[in-house]
Amino acid sequence: MQTPESLNLPSFYANPDRSVAVLNYNEHFITSIFDLVNSPELAGFVKLFLDEQRDRTPDAADPKTTFDLVTPDVYLATIKAVLTDRVDAFDRFKPAEILASIEDLYSYYRTYLRVATMTVTQNDVVTSEFMTIDQRFNDLVIRLYRTIEEKLQGHPNHVYRQVSAGSSACVLLRRLAWNMPAGYEGLKDIRFISRLMLRPPMMLHTKSNKRKGTFTATKVNPMKNFTGTEDDWFCYPAKIGESLAYLYFHRDYLASGLALANLFQLADSTEVAAHKPDLVLLFGTPGVESDTDHENGHYFYDAANDIYVGQVPYNDQTTYFGYMKKMCLTLHNLHMIAQKHLPIHGSMVKITFANGQTKTVVFFGDSGAGKSESIEALQEVADDQIVSMETIFDDMGSFTLKGQDLYAQGTETGAFVRLDDLSSEVAFNNMDRGIYMNPEQKNARVIIPANTWPRVVAHHHIDMWVYANNYDDAVGIHRFDDQQTAEETFVAGKRKALGTTDEVGMSTTFFANPFGPVQEQAATQPIIDAVFDRLFADGVYVGEIYTHLGNNKSQDKLNESARELLAVLLDL
Structure with missing residues (x-):
């Protein structure tokens, strides 16, 4: 699942191939700009940024005199020198060059879908204050950026823009015990999303922008091939119509997982605990050898437990949100047909x-x-x-x-709509609540409540x-x-x-x-x-x-x- 270029720390995961980053506040919550600039999380992300800059820079550029080509250690040492007003801060590089690179680093970070997570048990303080906690981190990131920026340009900004600097969304996670039949034990430790905060309008980009083919039945329960862990999987418990669905997805599919919030009702923790779902989806897990189509999704009816189980493989094609939505609806519709609806x-x-x-x-x-x-x-x-x-x-x-x-x-x-189909009135009235998928491409979509x-x-x-x-x-x-x-x-x-x-x-x-x-x-x-x-x-x-x-x-x-x-x- 993980590409070689990915950063995978206990407190911070970043996958450049999918432009997804996950911050784990339980592992490390940064409280000052100096903690941030000295953190392993920032050091790791700077390395990702510099690696990408090297790929884009002509071979003729000199790594000793080009700030975007220095080592992460030199890059961060220069930033710290600027922050602390050291006299040797600009011995090697001019302020304008450092500033241009810092702007690029800041923009590069914000191209990622950045999701902050907190796992709670019975901590009501965290439960009620999780948005405030996340806002503190956002304020910290933008304060660090502005401090460096203003020191390099030599004067305060004339215009300030309060963008989502730290995270795009924050999710509160819980471990919940549900009525789990035999064979589903692999899902036991995967945390449920219990609350979710989005910062719309969200502009998300996926590697695919169109759905292909149809979903077909498989003779083997996809649970037999499931190997996900609590570190790299989440569950969005949804009410799809009156069906209860547990939608499990790999963290590289967080764009689709978060977009569910604008489409399906998030089930309350009390509706999950001790309850068996009607539908289970495993999004980002391989199928079985007997399946003829390994590029698309499959479904299985577990008659012994009366559960419809869906499986969608991990590949670039399935990053299109239509796969998430339509597999959910396929499972629900199969359940409806069985009930004579x-x-x-x-x-x-x-x-x-x-x-x-x-x-x-x-x-x-x-x-x-x-x-x-x-x-x-x-x-x-x-x-x-x-x-x-x-x-x-x-x-x-x-x-x-x-x-x-x-x-x-x-x-x-909610609605998953082509942008071309929306009247300007509907589009603008819902702009501040929308999740936009590939807005610059053909078949651009928006998910709105x-x-x-x-x-x-x-x-x-x-x-x-x-x-x-x-x-x-x-x-x-x-x-x-x-x-x-x-x-x-x-x-x-x-x-x-x-x-x-x-x-x-x-x-x-x-x-x-x-x-x-x-x-x-x-x-x-x-x-x-x-x-x-x-x-x-x-x-x-x-x-x-x-x-x-x-x-x-x-x-x-x-x-x-x-x-x-x-x-x-x-x-x-």
């Missing part, structure tokens, strides 16, 4: 109109079909006819049929269910006259791929959902039949909206479809 790949909004009416609409379709875009277009054309739109779920939910009643629930408390868990899992009535059709050239919306045609359209799952996965051109996916229904088609089909029977018996509007995204991405045509949708909703 119908997983829905789509977005659900509850719309309040100016005339006092409320309508709940579900937009259905695979990735890139135009679900989010249709909601944005509806908001754009509504003017003052819509008072509010509440997101019940952004990507995945479920329909449940109990007797004669049909209701919908969501899974996520959307709703509370109690609202997401409440039982919601369904007024309209529309298929997002991005391939036909028609405009507007269309209501299916007969149940068979409607069901065939939804089950076929046609779309024109837009590059958010490795698919191109026209494709079909069973029930537009490669995260559970595709894997369990035989078990899903009877549930689909029963749901469509109920919808048509109740006279619910079942139709399709033409989004045009697979053809010319014309905003005018999508807005025209949204206007027709608005008129139909007001007339329902």
Whole structure:
């Protein structure tokens, strides 16, 4: 797992290959700038920085006269000389050169995802003050930087920027005993995240920016191949819909692990202690030899313990957050199918109109079909006819049929959205809460909070269910006259791929959902039949909206479809 260039101290881990750093406050909490400048943690990180500078510096540069090419000892000795105002501080290097390098070192450190950790047992003081403790370290780092900077430039700064200098996030960890079946003992010592503090907006960069393939079943419980330890693994206990999930991940996947906080409700310690989960995910662990695909993820149903276990391998491709999210949803959806609930790949909004009416609409379709875009277009054309739109779920939910009643629930408390799909209003209103993934690249994403868990899992009535059709050239919306045609359209799952996965051109996916229904088609089909029977018996509007995204991405045509949708909703 660990690359040769990584720094691995008890109190500080840094992996340049993944731009991840972990600070362990339990092992060493630095209390002054002089402790910091004399610390092994800083010395180790300076070495990483200088190694990278050497790789970038032309061979002609002289290591004796170029400050970025000196040894870590000389580098730190020079910094200490500047701090203590020694007369020989600038004998070898000019202040401007030292300052330029210090700026580069400071910027290099801040390119890392820097996560501070504290492990607690029953220490209520630490529990209540963990953010204050972390803020002290952040203040210390920025004070050291500014002290050196102002001494080198010879005057105080005119402008101060209060950036996240020390850490990007801080997590409070606990060791919790849960109802662990035989075979899961390897997870015993791995600590759970019990509280989490983020400093958004967070700009994260991963080595991959697109998801490939689908997750497949394995015949062997991935626990048999798990070798993680408490030093390099964490667990995010999540409530995915009403499923309890223990999501274990390697520390090099902290970008994905922290992003979970904006997507799934963090389970309380009381909901974990002594409780067996419905789902277990091992993210960053190898599969077994019998698996045919070692580059993607797998799932296993542990029938003896009624646990769905997911496994995603450690490689560059799986650094894309879509792997974390979609494996979580696949496990949840498999659990839903087993309980006779119908997983829905789509977005659900509850719309309040100016005339006092409320309508709940579900937009259905695979990735890139135009679900989010249709909601944005509806908001754009509504003017003052819509008072509010509440997101019940952004990507995945479920329909449940109990007797004669049909209701919908969501899974996520947040949204994982392409930046290109967001209106400027939504983007800017949520900027200060967002976790941004590769914002400068194609398929850039943001994870933003959307709703509370109690609202997401409440039982919601369904007024309209529309298929997002991005391939036909028609405009507007269309209501299916007969149940068979409607069901065939939804089950076929046609779309024109837009590059958010490795698919191109026209494709079909069973029930537009490669995260559970595709894997369990035989078990899903009877549930689909029963749901469509109920919808048509109740006279619910079942139709399709033409989004045009697979053809010319014309905003005018999508807005025209949204206007027709608005008129139909007001007339329902």
